[in-house]
Every structure is written in structure tokens, then in C-alpha cells.
Amino acid sequence: MDKMKVSYEAMLGLAAEMTLDEAVLKFRSDRLYQAIDKALASGDKDTFRRLTDELKALNV
Template sequence: MEKNKLNGMNQVDPNIRDEMLAELFLDQMLNNFKKSKIFEEIDQSLKNKDKETFFRLTEELKSVS
């Protein structure tokens, strides 16, 4: 079954395949960047002992993950 999926991907126009891979890559990089920023803000909220912000950010992190 896996071979069928791989064979199907090989039949996709190379330009479309490259575009799809680039989009997936950019989405992943953007997601990683958002997570990184949220982690920085979580660290800051811990330093400031700001529970409200901490809980809000951890919920936001769940939606990004």
C-alpha cells in the first residue's frame, strides 16, 4: 500500500510537487517560529510570576502544536 502512495507522488507534476513541498516547509518553519516566540513569552511570564499570562500562553501553545 505504501508503494502505491509513493508511486502516486512520483506521477505528480514536478512543479506542483515542489510547490507543495515548499508550502509544507514554510508552514513548518512558521509554526516553529510561533512556538519559539510563545516559549519566550512563557519564560518571561514565569519570571514575572504572571499566572494569567502563563495559562493563556500555554493554551495558545496547544493550538499551535
């Protein structure tokens, strides 16, 4: 019974970590999209390219 409890707790911990990772990734992606839109609107090509490269790396 103790072995099952340890396994269950490990699985819960893993699920919580995966959920947190997904939330952080979504938050960062949303921020990058906002910054990309701003750079595009202002015509800042260098910032646009840097941010889109960062977004691509994030989605790998």
C-alpha cells in the first residue's frame, strides 16, 4: 500500500509540474506575441526578428 501511495504522489507531482510548465509557456508566448505586434506596428525590424526567433525557439 505504501508503494502505491508513493507512486500516486509522484504522479500528482509530475502532473502539477507539467501544468505549471504549460502555464508558463503560454504566458511567455502571449507576452512575445504582444511584443511582436508592437514591434511590427512601430516598424522595428530588428526587434521583430529577435522576438520571432525567440518565439520559434520557445515552440520547439
